[in-house]
Amino acid sequence: MSAPGQSDRGGPAGQSRPGLATRLSRGRATRPGETYGVPGQGNTLWLSVGSILVLLFVWWLVTALGWVKPLFVPSPGAVVQKFLDIWQNGFTNTAFLEHVAVSTARVFGAFLLACAVGIPLGLAMGISPVMRGIFDPPIEFYRPIPPLAYLPLMIIWFGIGETSKVLLIFLSVFAPVALGARAGVRSAAIEQIHAAYSCGASRTQVIRHVILPSALPEILTAMRIGIGFGWTTLVAAEMVAATRGLGYMVLTASQFLQTSTVIMGIVVIAAIAYAFDLLMRFIERKVVPWKGRI
Incomplete structure (x- = not known):
């Protein structure tokens, strides 16, 4: 039996033992951007900066000691x-910013098109078994295929102009966005859906006010993954008949063994992709602030 004034759960009478989340929150108060007992991103910033500095130092040390020939690294x-030289003089008679603008337009044009088509289709696949049965097999069939495998088909069907380049990037982005939206529909709790219907909500209202907010975290994550695939496919898209773009610059420099230009182009592509990823993380914090906290 419990002592007088205590409940059978070990606490004072009429009270229960605090749960795990309560105990963690007592031990350490949470701040915006943190979950219970888990450090936020600010605490890892210096670790990230330190790791980058260490990598740069190792790179400098390897080249300074002559362990690797400059032709290779x-x-x-x-x-x-090389970056300053191309910034000032351009590359193949084209300004550096023009190369950046052309590649960015190709990637983000394909990305916006993939989101405009993939998100509604993914939501429809998650809601309707008929839509899932129709569209899931072809998406799952082509999704693992490398873009270089169907690049010849894009050229045969659409020529060597901008259309084939944008469509190649579109296909690489479309699958993760559509499948992410489909998976997001499953995040909606069935109890919430039943409660909305019991309150007289229509099917459209349930989709708008229950399913879509629940799917948003998955959709935004899929968009981040999709844009990464888009930048990955950029070099392949600019392999054929391109005269401008970062991928074209990297490929052309590699043919003439200009390794410094190749590495510079890779770093620029990575920097642009990372900047967009940071933007998407900021949008996630504003649009779905509950992500990771419930």
Whole structure:
């Protein structure tokens, strides 16, 4: 039996033992951007900066000691110097910012098109078994195929102009966005859906006010993954008959063994993709602030 004034659960009478979330929150108060007992991103910032500095130092050390020939791995200073040179003089008679603008337009044009088609289709696949039965097999069939495998088909069907390049990037982005939206529909609790119907909500209202908010975290994550695939496919898309773009710049420089230009182009592509990823994380915090907290 319990002592007087205590309940059978070990606490004072009329009270129960605090749950795990309560105990964690007592031990350490949460701040915006953190979950219970889990450090936020701010605490890992210095670790990230430190890891980047260590990698740069190792890169500099390897090249300074001559362990690797500059033809294979140029020094960080050589890459920076090449960047400044291309910034000032351009590459193949085209300004550097024009290369950046052309590649960015191709990737984000295909990305917006994939979102405009893939998100509604993914939601429809998650809601309707008929839509899932029709569209799921072809999406799952082509999804694992590398873009280089169907690049010849894009050229045969659509020529060597901008259409084939944008469509190639579109196909690489479309599958993860559509499948992410479909998976997001399953995040909606069936109890919430039944409660909405019991309150007199129509099917459209349930989709808008229950299913879509529940699917948003998955959709935004799928968009982040999709844009990564888009930048990955950019070099393949600019392999054929391209005269401008970051992928074209990297491929052309590799043919002439200009390793510093190749590395500089790769770093620029990674920097643009990472900046967009940071933007998507910011949008996630604003649009779905409950993500990771419930």
